[in-house]
Amino acid sequence: MDGYLHLSEGVSYKGIWAGKVPEAEVKGEIVFFTGMSGYQEVLTDPSYKDQIVVFTYPLIGNYGINKADAESLKPHPAAVIVYEAERDGFHYESDISLTAYLENWGVPVLTHVDTRTVVKKIREHGSMPAVLSAREDSQTNFMLHRDLKVGKVSSEETETHGKGDHHIVLFDFGFKKSILDGLLQKGCKVTVVPYKSSFEYIQSLQPDGVLLSNGPGDPKDLEKQLPQIKKVIEHFPTLGICLGHQLAALALGGDTKKMLFGHRGANQPVHDQETGKVFMSSQNHSYVVDEDSLERAGLSARFINCNDGSVEGLSHLHLPLVTVQFHPEAHPGPGDSEFIFDEFIKLVQTTKRRVVNYA
C-alpha cells in the first residue's frame, strides 16, 4: 500500500507501508540519522521519543532485532522512514525482523522513499513537523502538540543496579541502557532516579557522583528542574551526557538554542581542546549549548565539533563537572570517547579523596 510523507515545508513524498497501514495520521518532528549500522539502538534510544526518523543508509534491518542491543524496552520514534526495510533478520542473534518488531509496537514504517531527497530538504529547511498519511493530499495542520517528552520516558521509581566502590546516581531523563552498562562496567553501583527527583532526595542517597542522562526534547522544557540540577552539580561530581549536558549548562546560567537539523549519526568529529586529538562520536541532538553564554556560567568549551564549531562538551572553572553533547557510551556508533567515563570516575575518586581529607 502506498503511503505519503508530508513535510510542513509543503512537499510530499510517496512510499510504501512496510506493514499495516496506520489507522490515523502520524505526526512528529522529522529528523535523519546518518549511521550505516545501529538502527536498533536508534529505535530504542528514548531521545528519539515521538520523532519521525529517516535512515539515510538505504538498507535497514539486515541483521534483525536482538536482545542484546536494545537501549530501552521499546522503540520510541513515532514512525520510521527508509528506502528498504528488510523483512528477515540475517544474524545469529536476531530474534525478530525489524519490520515485525516495529509492527508489534505499532510504529509505522514507510519504505521505498527517496530518503536522500528528504534529507536534503531537512538539511535545507531544518528538522520540521511532518505527517505520515495514507492520503496523497494531507490537509492536516502541522502544529505539533508541545509536551514534556522526558516525562514519557523517565522511570517512575528509583532502582538500584550493581555493586561497587563508587555510588553513582543516574538522573534519568530517558537514559540509554549503555550509559548504565558503561557505569556498571567501571565498577559502579548505580541508582537510577526519576527526572523529577529533588536535590534533597538525591543527597539522601549519598552518591559519590551524579550522571545527568540523555533524553528527548528541548532542555528548556525542564526549566522547573533546573534549580535541583544546579544544586546537584554544586554538590557532587557530575557527568552530563547530551540532554544532561544541556541541562547542566542551563542550570548554571548558560543558554541553549535549537539547531537547524541537529547532529544524528556515528561520525561526528569532535576536537578535544586538551589533547588536540580528534575523535569520532555518536550523536543525537537538536539543541546545542550557546557558546556565548558559557562565560557567565563559569563554563568553558573543552570539546568542539570539527564540522560546525559547535560546543560538544564543557568543563567548569572550579566545579568537578564534565559534560558532553556526544554519547561516550556509543551504541550506536564508535567507542572512541569511552574515556569520558574514566575521567568521570577519576573525578569521583579525587573528590571523594578530598572529602576524606577534609574530614
Added chain:
Amino acid sequence: MPKDTSIQSILVIGSGPIVIGQAAEFDYAGTQACIALKEEGYRVILLNNNPATVMTDPVFADAVYFEPMTVESVEKIIIKEKPDGLLATLGGQAGLNMAFQLNEHGIIEKYGLKVLGTSIESIKQGEDRDAFRSLMHELNEPVPESVIVHSVPEALKFAKETGYPVIVRPAYTLGGTGGGIASTEEELESLVGGGLNESPIHQCLIEKSIAGFKEVEYEMMRDSNGTCIAICNMENFDPVGIHTGDSIVVAPSQTLTDREYQMLRSAAVKIISALGIVGGCNIQFALDPNSKNYYLIEVNPRVSRSSALASKATGYPIARMAAKVAVGYLLSELKNPVTGNTFASYEPALDYVVVKIPKWPFDKFPGIERTLGTQMKATGEAMGIDRNFERALLKAVRSLDIGLSDLHAAGMGKKSTDELIALMEKQSDERLFVVTELLRRGVDKNFIHEKTKIDHFFLSKLAGLVKLEHEIASCTAGNVTVENLAYFKEKGFSDRHLAYAWGIPESEVRTLRKKYGVRPSYKMVDTCAAEFDSVSNYFYSTYYGENEAPKTNKRKILIIGSGPIRIGQGVEFDYCSVHGVLALKEEKIETIMINNNPETVSTDFALSDRLYFEPLCLEEILDVIDTEGIEEVIVQLGGQTALNVAEGLEQYGLKLLGTSSEMIDLFEDRDKFYSLLDDLGIPRVKGVTASNRNELIEGISAIGYPVLLRPSYVIGGQGMDIIGNGSELSSYLSEKEVSFPVLVDQFLTANEAEIDLAADGEHIIVPAIMEHVEKTGVHSGDSLSVIPAQTLSQDVQKKIIDYASKIIKYTKYKGLMNIQYIVSGKEVYILEINPRSSRTMPIVSKVTGVPLVNKATKILLGKYNLSKDELPATQETYVCLKYPVFSNFALRGLDIKTGPQMMSTGEGISVGATLEEALKKYYSSLSAKNAKNLIVYTTAAPELIQEAASMGIEMVPFRGELNELDDSAGVYSSGGTEQDIVLRQWAIRRRKLVFSQEETLKAFLLASQESKWNVKPMGEWLNEKIKGVTLQ
C-alpha cells in the same frame, strides 16, 4: 602540526610494472600523492619503471626515473638527487619492500633520508609475522593459532598438532604470492617449499584455517597526533578462504550489527595506534558468524588495493590525505575536498551500496586452474554503486566486460544440478553464477549456505533476483505495467536482459522505457549521506528518486573509459583516457567521464568535470548521454571496450569524434582491411576468412604452412594459434571448439615493428618507430621492443612511415592509431591497424616527449591541425627498452612460453645511452639472488651455447633434476615438450629468468656484456636530445 619544512625534496617510490596483486590502484595512489606533494611546494623525485602510468608523466613529478626498482638503483638516484625525504607507503608492497631493503642496507641512514609517514619500524612490525604476533598478544588482540617457520619440517610439525587444513602465508610477498591452503601433508610440503623461496626473508606463517568466517576489512587513516579514523569498512561476499582481491566485496558491511562493526573498528584503532601508523592502513578481520569471536587476519601498513576501492566507494581521497599526513599535516587541518567545507578528520557515511567484483583472466586462459584461494588471481576489478544491493551487484557484473548482461553465465544452464553443486564446492570464480543457477533450480538456500558459508543475507538477495527473473519472464513487453518495468529496472535488470526475455530488440526496451518515463536518476557520492552541501561531481545512476546531476549548456564531450584492468587492456588505456580529459580541459570544454574501474586515475572525481561511475554498456552510456545532453563522444581512448559501443552510439545519432564505426570496421573487418591495403599497394601477408571447416582447410592449402589462425575482433591475441603442418591442424580441429569465422593468415618468420601516431586526416605525427626484439609469432605485448629501431634500414623505416601516411591520407583518419608491421628483409608488410589508443602510446609519448594523446584529442576537437608530417628523429641520443612483465606465478597451469596470445600483465621500460645499457638495467632488476652465470636449457643450438660461453654465460643441459638448478640464473626453453613445460613452471615458481625465444636470450647475453649503468631522469634524456637537435 603544519607541514614539515625541514625537507625540500622527496623521493617517491612507485609500484613498478603491473602484476597480479599490484595494479592500477597504485598509479591512482601515486598520482594523488605526487599532486599532493607538489601542491605543498616539494620537489618530487619519482622512481617507477612502469611507463603506462599517469604518475610518471612529466607534469606530476619534477624528475621521473624509469630505472630498475632495486636498492642499487635507488642509491644511485639518491646520490644524484640528494632528496631529503622518502615516501614509500604509496607504492604498494613493492614500495614498502623497497623501503625495508633500503633500511636493511643502511641506505636511509647513510644519506640521512627522512622516512615520511609510517616509520620503518612500524612497517617491520606490521609486516614481520613474528613481531606482529607478539604485538597482538601484548594488545590482547586475537590472531589465529599459527607458527612462524623457516623450514618445511617445522610446518609439518605444526599442522600435525593443530590438524589440517592450514593456511600458508609467506612473509613480505605480494597478493599472497606463494601462499595457499594445504589440506594434506603433500600440499603443505610443496606450498611451504615454494613459499619460503618467495619470501625475501625466507619465512612463512602457518596458520590454523578459519575458512568460513566473515571477512571484514577496515580502511584506516591516522595522523602523527594520534587522530585515527575509519574511512570505510567492507564485507566480503565470500567468507574467509578466498583472497580479498579475488572476493566479491561489499561496502559498507551488510550483516554486522553496530556492536560488531564498532568492536572491529575499535580493534583497528587500537592496533594501528599501537603500530604507530602515520597515513593509510588496511586491516582485515575474520568474524565468527555465530559469536563475537574474531581474529585479526592481516595489517597492511600502507595504502592498498582496498584503499583505492574505499576511496572510490566513499569519495574520500585516502592517498592524497595519506601524502599530506606524511609531510606533517594533521587530519583536522585538512579540508575534505568532497564537501569542501568539512575536514578530513571525518568518517564517511554512505547512503548507497557498493559492490566490487574481481576481473579474472580465465576468459583468456580457460584451461588454467580457476579455483580461488589465498593466492590472488584477478588482474583487475569493477565496481557498481546503487541505492540497493541487487543493482549494485548487477552493475558490477555487467562492468566485467565478459559478455554478461545478467547473472546467466555461459554454459551454466547446460550443466546438471550435481555438476553445479560440485562446481560450487570448488570455489571458483564462477561461484556467484553457479549459486544463482542453483537457486533458479530451486535448490535450498540453507544447503547452499552450508556448502559455501556465504551469508544468508547475500543468498536471499540472489534468490530475490531469481524470483524477479521469473516475474520478468512471465510478462511481455506488451503487458508489463509501468510499475513493474520501473521495479525491474530499479533492481538492476538490464535492457538487454528484458529484451531477451521478451524477445524484442534491446532498443525497443529503451523506447518502451522512454514511453513509460522509466529512466534513471543520478545521485551524488558526497561522503556524508547528504548531511552537508557538497561540491562533488561524482555520480551513479539509480532508478528511484530525484535526479541530482546538474544541467549545463556548455559544449561537453563524453570520454568512455576502459573498464577493469585485464591482460591486453591495462592501465595504458587509463593513461590515454586521463590525457584526453586533460586536453579537453585545456580547451575549456566540459569533460564527462564514464568508467567503472575503482583502481584508476580516470575515476578520480577530481579529474573530469563530471564522473559517472557506470557499466560501460551501451544502455548506461546512452542514459548518461540523455541526461547530460551530450552530442559528442570520444571512443578512441578507452581501448577495445570503448570501440565496441561505437556502432550503437552512432545509431543513436551521436557524433563520434575521429573514429566512426565504419572506419573501425574498415580496419577490423579483415576482408575490407586487406582490400584497403591492396588498393593502396601496401604489402600484406596472404590471408583468407574461413567461415567453416572446409573453407579453413582450403584456405590453408592456398596459403601454405605455417599459418596463423585467430577469431576476428579480439584484443590481446586471444585464441590465436600458429599451425605449422597438417598434423597440428588436425589436432587443432579436434581439440578446440573452433568458432567460425576464423581468420587464416600466412605466417612469416620475420621481424616486427610498430608505430603509434596521431593524425589530422592528412598529416601524421610519428614520434618513434619501435622494433621488436623477438621474431613474429610473439604477441607485441609480450615482446621486448626498442625505441628507436636498431636494425631497420633507412629504406625500411621510410616504408613504415610511407604506408602509414598513405592510410591516413586515403581514409582521412583523425586521431590516434597504432600500426603493426612485419619486416622481412627489405619487405615491409602491414599486419594490423588499431584505430585507437594503444598499449605503447604512453611509452612513446614519455620517451620522445611528444604528448600524442593531447595532440590527437585537440585534433579531434578541431582545435589543432598539423601543417606537415612530424617524423621520428633520425638520431636519438638514447635507447629505450620496453619489456613485458608476467604474473604467471599467480596463474597455476599457465605456461610462460611466449606466443601469439598475450600473457603479460604489465610492462616496464629502461632507458640507456646504448641498447646494452638499457638491457643491463632491465636484467639487473630481474636477476635472482645468489645466481651464477648459468643458464639451464632443454634444447639449444651449439652455436648459441658457444656464443653464450664466449660472453661468460655457461649453458648447461637440463637433465630432469630440478633441485640441481638452484644456483642457475634462468632457463632457456623454447620447446613445447613435457620437459620444457616442467622446467618453465619450475622457473616461474623460483622466479628465475625464463627465455622461451632465442632472441630474448641473446638480448640477455648482450646485457651481460655491460658492466656499468647510470641513472638519469627522463627529462634529462629529453633535454639532451633537444640540445642535440639545436646543435645541428
